[in-house]
Amino acid sequence: MDKKLIPGLALLVGAGLLFASVVAYAVLLEVVLWNALLGVLGLGLVIVGVVSLRREMGSIFRQRRAEVSLFTLGLVGIYISVGYFSLVYPLRFDMTEAGLHSLSGQTTKMLQRLERPVHIVFFHSHQMKETVELYELFAKESDNVTVEFYDPALNPAQARLHGIRFPGTAVMMSEERRREVNGDGEADIANGILRISQGA
Structure with a gap:
């Protein structure tokens, strides 16, 4: 594997782990040890990836500042919308075979x-x-x-x-x-x- 790919992979895997940790917290509504470890590991990989790729990322941001800003704002808007609608219209699905989380x-x-x-x-x-x-x-x-x-x-x-x-x-x-x-x-x-x- 090319060594230049490792920081990029670390950044992607870290972002994925961080996102999974946030989603797990949103579902469970409590801090669990494995969830906290997942978040810390994800944040660490993101930091390693960003530090390793700071030169390449700097040139990308300078060249495509408007595109990156709009894309980031769009993603943040989607996350906020999903969070808002999940609070306003809470849906609950009982996916257990025995129906443990629903009434008989x-x-x-x-x-x-x-x-x-x-x-x-x-x-x-x-x-x-x-x-x-x-x-x-x-x-x-x-x-x-x-x-x-x-x-x-x-x-x-x-x-x-x-x-x-x-x-x-x-x-x-x-x-x-x-x-x-x-x-x-x-x-x-x-x-x-x-x-x-x-x-x-």
């Missing part, structure tokens, strides 16, 4: 048949991300289900108002009825919603 067909049918509105106040800790997402799925599936989220450590007044002392408890209300649900599984939540809506 039985639960979906039950939610579509709800006749009375059910309001849920769920008290959670920062470690209960999956349960919060599960409650959000219930709210998205039916217009008759609304959910509020509170951390009792950060909102002690709301916890006292509802008589809750510990995270992991949901208060379900429908008309004049009130019910507490402590389970964090789909079946527990669905049973709570069904019972409170039927007055059981």
Whole structure:
């Protein structure tokens, strides 16, 4: 392999790794060790590539300054647009075979048949991300289900108002009825919603 190609390859591979790290962070919304290492490795390769190619890149930028600037602005515009639309119109696809990140067909049918509105106040800790997402799925599936989220450590007044002392408890209300649900599984939540809506 020609030694002149190595800095260019380092730059391309580094940019790819850096981009993969940013995308992984955008999907996971948390810093994971492998993701951070991927980002650091990508940034290191980009720096090595840019330093090695600074003379060649300098002449390219001088000759084609307008083209490079427009291309860069276009890419930045595309990234900003994709990020904006992903926030405004969040799409979620469950690609697991067992459907781990979607509601079962039985639960979906039950939610579509709800006749009375059910309001849920769920008290959670920062470690209960999956349960919060599960409650959000219930709210998205039916217009008759609304959910509020509170951390009792950060909102002690709301916890006292509802008589809750510990995270992991949901208060379900429908008309004049009130019910507490402590389970964090789909079946527990669905049973709570069904019972409170039927007055059981």
